[in-house]
Amino acid sequence: MFLVAEGAKAQQCLSRDATLHVYGAKQRALAARATSKKAKAAIANTDVRPPKTALYNTVSMTDCKKVATRFAIELATLHEDGFVIQSADGSCFDGAAFRQCDPRSRTQRWGIDVAFAGRGGAQYMLHRWQSQNECLLAKGGKVAVGACSGGAARAWSVDVAGGKITSNGGKSCLQRNVDGTVLLGKCKAGAEPIAIGTFATPDPEPEPQQQQALPNTYQNQYRG
Secondary structure, eight states, rough: OOOOTTTTOOEEEEEEOOOOHHHHHHHHHHHOOSSHHHHHHHHHOOOOOOOTTTTOOOOOEEEEETTOOOOOOOSSSHHHHHHHHEETTTTEEEESEEOOOTOOOSSSOOEEEEOOOGGGGGGEEEEESSSTTTTEEETTTTTEEEEEEEEEEEEEEEEEEEEEEEEEETTTEEEEEEEEEEEEEEOOOOOEEEEEOOOOOOOOOOOHHHHHHHHHHHHHHHHH
16 A cells, blocks of 8 residues: 655645545536536536546545555556457457457457647547557548558547547447447447456467477377
8 A cells, every 4th residue: 555645755645535526516517617608518528427426536635644545556457468448248349340359369459549739638549559550540430440640540539437439529439330340420329338358468379380399299209
């Protein structure tokens, strides 16, 4: 367990406040204080939107000697093995369709990069874990995999709490056809429910030369 402290002498520590807040009430309060249509639209169209009944705490910097929240480190393999985008039926997304999950697949492992636009705005890119030059692209209502250099690669947001992948400022959602292929459609029409998971790193397949060498090794051992 550890503390998050500020300053060389660590006199101020991060502390979770005791009061629980309701997310929906916060959104209503923000909307009531918004003075322009643009500000109200920004609040309504936020990409990360937990359920309205979700509870949360705020945090403060307080005297470490009085109160401080203790934290623990949880190990995850996302930075070592990438992550998978999994649907409710257990299928995994490979950039073109949801297919049966395969731990050895090079197309079902993803990584995420952040690019900063003007005024500090963040743009997210979903790239192949094995190749950071291949990204998921949003092209109108179509989804493809291509070069990460264009603006079509910087249009994504992974809403983990809401269980969906969005584009176009949260207005378009990743949707799934009957055959497993995907498209982008208006979020009001629905979205494919997803969850982020991981694969354990699989053992490499033995080379053909190694497979052929095994019988010869045994034969040599038992020759008279």
